[in-house]
Amino acid sequence: xxxxxxxxxxxxxxxxxxxxPEDLKLELQETDDFHEYLLSVNPDxxxxxxxxxxxxxxxxxxIVYSVQYDGPKRVRLTIVD
Numbered sequence: 648x649x650x651x652x653x654x655x656x657x658x659x660x661x662x663x664x665x666x667x668p669e670d671l672k673l674e675l676q677e678t679d680d681f682h683e684y685l686l687s688v689n690p691d692x693x694x695x696x697x698x699x700x701x702x703x704x705x706x707x708x709x710i711v712y713s714v715q716y717d718g719p720k721r722v723r724l725t726i727v728d
Contacts, residue, residue: 648714650675650682653722656714657684660707665692682720684711687727696726 648656654673662668667689676683688696697704708724716722 648716653716657686657711657724660710661686661696664695667692680720681723682716683723683725685725685727693728
């Protein structure tokens, strides 16, 4: 999977949860070991993305981490609040 395909996957999953989808921002930071996607949403939507006890965030990460990414680096999804 390429960077653009990963962005589309994350955006598609998260947009369905949001009241303010226009405020969604997704940035990529590359480190030696990871492609780290930084997800930021409207403050009103943070709870919707994280869910009770982090269940929704965990489910989103499970989907994202299960996808085979091109190259040796692993993918990390961080929700910035």
